[in-house]
Amino acid sequence: MAIIVDKISYTYEIGTGFEHKALQQVSCVIGDGEFIGLIGHTGSGKSTFIQHLNGLVHATSGQIYYNGEDIYDKDYDMKQLRSKVGLVFQYPEHQLFETDIFKDVCFGPKNLGLSKKEVELRAFEALRLVGLEENLYYQSPFDLSGGQKRRVAIAGVLAMKPEVLILDEPTAGLDPKGRDDILSCVKRLHDETGITVILVSHSMEDVANYVSRIMVMNDGVLVFDDAPKEIFAHYRELEKIGLAAPQVTYIMRDLKKAGLDVDTSAITIAEAKDSILAALRAAKE
Amino acid sequence: MIRDITFGQYYQTDSVIHKLDPRVKLMGTLVFIISLFLGKSVWLYLGVTIFLAAVIRASKVPLKFIVKGLKAVLVLIIFSAAFNLFLTAGEPLVHIWKLTITKEGVYQAVFMVVRLIYLIMGTSIMTLTTTPNHLTDGLEKGLGFLRVIRVPVHEIAMMMSIALRFIPILVEETDKIMKAQMARGADFESGSLLKRAKAMVPVLVPLFISAFRRANDLAMAMEARCYHGSEGRTKMKPLKYSRTDKAAYAILFAYLGAMIALCAALGGRIV
Numbered sequence: 001m002a003i004i005v006d007k008i009s010y011t012y013e014i015g016t017g018f019e020h021k022a023l024q025q026v027s028c029v030i031g032d033g034e035f036i037g038l039i040g041h042t043g044s045g046k047s048t049f050i051q052h053l054n055g056l057v058h059a060t061s062g063q064i065y066y067n068g069e070d071i072y073d074k075d076y077d078m079k080q081l082r083s084k085v086g087l088v089f090q091y092p093e094h095q096l097f098e099t100d101i102f103k104d105v106c107f108g109p110k111n112l113g114l115s116k117k118e119v120e121l122r123a124f125e126a127l128r129l130v131g132l133e134e135n136l137y138y139q140s141p142f143d144l145s146g147g148q149k150r151r152v153a154i155a156g157v158l159a160m161k162p163e164v165l166i167l168d169e170p171t172a173g174l175d176p177k178g179r180d181d182i183l184s185c186v187k188r189l190h191d192e193t194g195i196t197v198i199l200v201s202h203s204m205e206d207v208a209n210y211v212s213r214i215m216v217m218n219d220g221v222l223v224f225d226d227a228p229k230e231i232f233a234h235y236r237e238l239e240k241i242g243l244a245a246p247q248v249t250y251i252m253r254d255l256k257k258a259g260l261d262v263d264t265s266a267i268t269i270a271e272a273k274d275s276i277l278a279a280l281r282a283a284k285e
Numbered sequence: 286m287i288r289d290i291t292f293g294q295y296y297q298t299d300s301v302i303h304k305l306d307p308r309v310k311l312m313g314t315l316v317f318i319i320s321l322f323l324g325k326s327v328w329l330y331l332g333v334t335i336f337l338a339a340v341i342r343a344s345k346v347p348l349k350f351i352v353k354g355l356k357a358v359l360v361l362i363i364f365s366a367a368f369n370l371f372l373t374a375g376e377p378l379v380h381i382w383k384l385t386i387t388k389e390g391v392y393q394a395v396f397m398v399v400r401l402i403y404l405i406m407g408t409s410i411m412t413l414t415t416t417p418n419h420l421t422d423g424l425e426k427g428l429g430f431l432r433v434i435r436v437p438v439h440e441i442a443m444m445m446s447i448a449l450r451f452i453p454i455l456v457e458e459t460d461k462i463m464k465a466q467m468a469r470g471a472d473f474e475s476g477s478l479l480k481r482a483k484a485m486v487p488v489l490v491p492l493f494i495s496a497f498r499r500a501n502d503l504a505m506a507m508e509a510r511c512y513h514g515s516e517g518r519t520k521m522k523p524l525k526y527s528r529t530d531k532a533a534y535a536i537l538f539a540y541l542g543a544m545i546a547l548c549a550a551l552g553g554r555i556v
Contacts, residue, residue: 051464054468056464056467056468079470079472082467082468082469082470083470086468087468088468089461089464089465089468092465094462094465094491094494094495095462095465095466095469095487095491096491097486097487097490097491107466107469107470107471107487108469108470111469111470111471111472112470142494156469157468157469160469160470
């Protein structure tokens with residue numbers, strides 16, 4: 001049970017003179033329960049790629065299989081796919097439209113044709129999962145703060161009970177607290193429900209702290225697909241395509257160069273701290 | 286999805302027509318429309334065709350691109366052709382069921398279709414070769430004399446350029462919101478007309494909100510740069526006629542004069 005992407009390519013505006021190759025021969029396998037970070041520079045094709053996974057964009061060539069079924073088959077139920085692969089767009093708070101938060105979250109499950117009771121049950125559960133205070137449920141979504149609005153929008157997708165949750169730059173434009181709230185909420189979701197999560201970002205710190213696998217895109221090509229430690233070991237190549245390793249990686253390398261025996265593969269602040277303390281203790285003895 | 290509307294779009298390339306002063310192009314469009322409605326004669330239309338073909342050639346915009354813009358008005362063209370074909374009184378040619386096609390009807394229909402097509406092609410040449418900013422600059426300067434009778438020319442031009450500038454942004458925004466709602470299971474393609482209209486609510490509400498938000502931001506940004514209307518405002522690139530522009534004016538008026546002369550010589554004859 002997984003998503004298999006087989007050599008998909010996508011070209012924008014074929015035959016108009018404004019042709020642009022957004023994706024070229026991208027292949028990968030996304031397993032159940034994985035927590036994946038998708039990183040790349042602006043315009044690298046990340047957003048186009050994730051829109052393929054729930055069938056919003058149809059690849060110019062190549063195949064995608066969801067749980068073994070070809071999603072480009074004529075009789076494949078796209079609506080079903082969209083409920084299984086939940087996609088949260090960039091700035092999702094801009095899609096809110098209902099008069100109160102609860103109704104807005106109900107929109108997704110209602111479209112699935114569920115009974116009223118089931119719809120409301122799912123909406124409550126989704127709002128609880130994103131950690132929104134109950135006294136806000138019947139307020140207008142436009143009265144909330146940026147981070148709260150975003151959590152409502154994520155709940156709107158979660159209420160469809162997707163098996164895969166894709167978040168496109170969920171932290172863009174949020175303050176540090178809003179960012180931590182969203183990311184820890186996603187992390188908790190992943191741990192509690194076992195849902196597959198794909199996190200699109202260009203902040204290495206965000207990605208390094210949470211994911212177990214990283215895919216790097218550049219100019220429509222998937223250039224790296226590996227565990228975070230392996231990816232950030234290639235920091236020179238990352239810099240060439242306009243990305244960088246987390247800041248601690250650089251500090252660790254400098255410390256090592258300065259003669260302190262630390263583990264240069266540390267990518268989070270917690271790991272770095274442990275490694276530095278251990279090295280200092282060893283140096284004392 | 287909705288990105289393939291070419292009518293009113295700018296086509297980036299380097300040609301004589303692109304470099305012309307927008308006022309010349311505005312005047313040219315006006316002259317072209319006048320010549321199109323001068324009379325109903327095959328010779329007259331031949332002249333118009335040659336002029337239009339020459340301008341399209343000089344503009345370096347692919348013909349395919351211009352023709353694509355006609356798709357939007359195809360229904361209108363078919364309707365006006367049908368009405369003229371069947372409802373014009375005169376010498377009957379063919380009877381089909383209760384409908385009669387007359388000789389005059391055929392002429393009328395053909396002229397109408399040609400007129401409509403040329404009208405759209407001619408005007409789209411202007412928008413295809415002129416950036417919206419340039420166009421409104423030209424309008425502002427070209428209609429500047431109206432300020433004497435207290436028409437707020439600058440304000441109107443500014444509103445126009447903002448409106449034009451926002452079309453692609455709003456199209457993109459619509460596309461994005463539609464996709465976002467589709468990801469939440471919204472369905473815009475099936476069901477009755479009423480159901481489909483209702484399905485647009487989740488798109489229109491966010492679209493309106495974002496349009497207002499953008500308008501707010503823009504107003505704030507303009508104010509932050511001390512925008513206060515036309516009084517005493519100078520341009521970084523003021524419009525100035527070059528020699529090519531003067532030559533273009535000469536060609537335009539020679540063309541118009543020739544067409545009027547031709548029309549007078551032909552009298553009311555069609556062929």
